[in-house]
Amino acid sequence: MNTPNTVRKVAIVGYNRIPFARANTAYAEVGNQQMMTAALDGLIEKYNLEGKLLGEVVGGAVIKHTADSNLMRECVMQTALDPATPACDLQQACDTGIESAIYIANKIALGQIDCGIAGGVDSISDMPISVSENLRKILLNARKAKSFGEKIKWFLKLRLKDLTPLVPRNEESQTGLSMGGHTEITAKHYKISREDQDNLALKSHLNMAKAYDEGFFDDMITPFQGLDKDNNLRKDSSIEKLAKLNPAFDKKNGTLTAGNSTPLTDGASCVLLASEEWAKTHDLPILAYITFAEVAAIEYVKNQQNLLLAPLFAASRMLEKAGLNLQDFDYYEIHEAFAAQVLATLKIWESPELSAQIGLPKPLGAIDRNKLNVKGSSLAAAHPFAATGGRIIGVMAKLLNQKGSGRGFISICAAGGQGITMIVEK
Known part of the structure; x- marks a missing residue:
């Protein structure tokens, strides 16, 4: 194992995913293994990994059948990778995909492995059903x-x-509230307007539609089950159409709707990480480097508005370690679980009073919103819980590679009051 003085740089050298599909649509007849295997197969073909022995494949699903208990290893065995490639499952709610990348990155940095794949998958359509x-x-x-x-x-x-079968309930066991229920409280607490939420949602759809039209996603997605693009994307979305939607959680006084919240989704994604030496030996491009990452959690039972705000603390600690300011980035990718959660995060960063109230050591300040989710994000692509991290890392790596230099900031919130941030650099 390397000593701390010889920690290696961790390169992002590849990415792939299948299109994301709203639950009970295109992927209604397939499950986690089929989707994850399809995403891996696309990555393997794209980067000529057939027959290769990799250091490890890690990832997971938030919602799994008992048959998926060894999910990633089962998927590896169905691909063209050397079957001696080890794999393991990891799960941290919506942070699963990015936490898997941190797991692989740390092993590469320490010299334990030279390369690995991090991934994530979720099928809401194939949700396990329990008996009474x-x-x-x-x-x-x-x-x-x-x-x-x-x-x-x-x-x-x-x-x-x-x-009567028991379908898993989409709620926090500590509070009995769904993510949307918590975020409705967040929107009210931080005075996030319906108009601002709809505008953010519209921008996500329009940015992603433009990115598809420009061919940005052409080399990032493997068609699957008849889909070649995310079927939640609405190219014809407008502020007028969004304004007509009824509240989804608080039916009387709510501002969260099906248009400014992510729907239940199926999908899978993965990224290929490696040391510089391995990438060069295998003639693979170094798209960008993962340089810093931080995970955090927050109390959300007494303060129910906090559920999806843990990345505030992860960002604060990470930036201090990196010696950077929040403004020192060329691109920002903030997972859009709900428009209200993104807007609350931005508002707290900008406000000394709100930052102090939530317990941050200092406000991080405003960002240039023209640099935020420039290719669209989860409100447009939708959100298969464990697969979102891989999608976002892939987008950030490609943006920085196309630019040729720069820094990217990633933030993903998760159930259980948890969150992760990451810095990607070129």
């Missing part, structure tokens, strides 16, 4: 019964309501 607790107990006891008559006795205890 009473049915579970009856089935277990019937299984242990020593006679047919005893089994029948247990089954006679069944009631019709016991047969």
